[in-house]
Amino acid sequence: MNWLIGLHALLGEIGAFSFFWILIDLVGPNSENSFIRARWAALMGTISLFLSWIVGGYYYLGNYQTLVKPVIKSGPYPWTHSVVTETKEHVFLLLPFLALYIYSLLHEESPQTMVLNEKGRLNIMMLAAAVFVMGLSMAAMGYLISSGFRSALEVKATSL
Amino acid sequence: MKKTNAAKLSLIITTILITAMAVGGELAPELKAGLTQIGGHHWTGKSIVSFVTFVFLYAAIPNRGGSKQESSMDFNVMAVVIGSAILMFAYFTAHYIQG
Numbered sequence: 001m002n003w004l005i006g007l008h009a010l011l012g013e014i015g016a017f018s019f020f021w022i023l024i025d026l027v028g029p030n031s032e033n034s035f036i037r038a039r040w041a042a043l044m045g046t047i048s049l050f051l052s053w054i055v056g057g058y059y060y061l062g063n064y065q066t067l068v069k070p071v072i073k074s075g076p077y078p079w080t081h082s083v084v085t086e087t088k089e090h091v092f093l094l095l096p097f098l099a100l101y102i103y104s105l106l107h108e109e110s111p112q113t114m115v116l117n118e119k120g121r122l123n124i125m126m127l128a129a130a131v132f133v134m135g136l137s138m139a140a141m142g143y144l145i146s147s148g149f150r151s152a153l154e155v156k157a158t159s160l
Numbered sequence: 161m162k163k164t165n166a167a168k169l170s171l172i173i174t175t176i177l178i179t180a181m182a183v184g185g186e187l188a189p190e191l192k193a194g195l196t197q198i199g200g201h202h203w204t205g206k207s208i209v210s211f212v213t214f215v216f217l218y219a220a221i222p223n224r225g226g227s228k229q230e231s232s233m234d235f236n237v238m239a240v241v242i243g244s245a246i247l248m249f250a251y252f253t254a255h256y257i258q259g
Contacts, residue, residue: 053207061201082256083249089203090182091245097171097214098241104167123233130238134245 004059009142011052015099016135018045019128022102026125035111038124042106045131046099053096060089068149075152080144088141095134102127166221172240174214179244181206183251 021041025034064085072081105124106114114120185192185202195205 057204057207061204065201079256083252086182086252087245087249090178090206090248093178093207093210094175094241094244097174097210098237100214101164101167101171101237104164108164119233126238127234130241134241 002059002063004055004063005142008052008056008059009139011048011055012135012138015045015048015052015095016132016138018042018048019099019102019131019135021045022106022128023125023132026121026128030115030121032111032115035106035114039103039106039111042099042103046096046103049096049099049135053092056092068145071152071156072145072148075148076155077148077151080148084141084144084148088138088145091134092138095131095138098127098131098134102131163218163221163223165223166218168234168237169221170214170217171237173217174210175240175244177213178206178210179247181209182248186251186255 018041022038022045025038025041069081069085072078072085102124105120105127109117109120181191181195185195185206192202195202195209197205199205199208
């Protein structure tokens, strides 16, 4: 067990669900308070995603490279590193910047003005949904990578 | 934060740059070596380059007058971000299949 993985996943999910919060808060008839809450959610989500980037990177460059990667690549599912980890480590880099952009959109106008801007509301919802779905896909990829590692260890254990 | 146009252009360019570094680093060992020199590991190098690029572009690009949100939906942003993610997944899948 490595607490860095848990912290990375926790921060990533806080980030993803912060943008789900924005999506839900802006659905349907909304008030100025909806946009004020969305601003706070965007701030929390953006900070969480940047922190998840740092924590995940620290783990990836340390334990993952030296201990986990060689085991996965020698196991029955080496593609969980070659495809899934490689994709995850690069696609994740897009998320904090997309989050920052949504944060900037939510601060472009006053909440009073934003309530009247239907297209702007839909635009923010679309982008927030993208962050949420991509964030969930990060969790799914993390599951696949862990499964690749666990399967490799199971093969080693049963061959003893 | 009022520089929405700067944030949008910075996001699009940084996303394309990340994709280019991810795929280009595999195709050109010199690029991967250069990124490794920047950060000690190629992934750290990509992280530093992408962060510095976003911050630099955001600071350098002047704000455009008027409200961006009233004019259009950001389908171009969506296309670049989702397209880049699919492209990277497709590349690493093909790279693995080809051995």
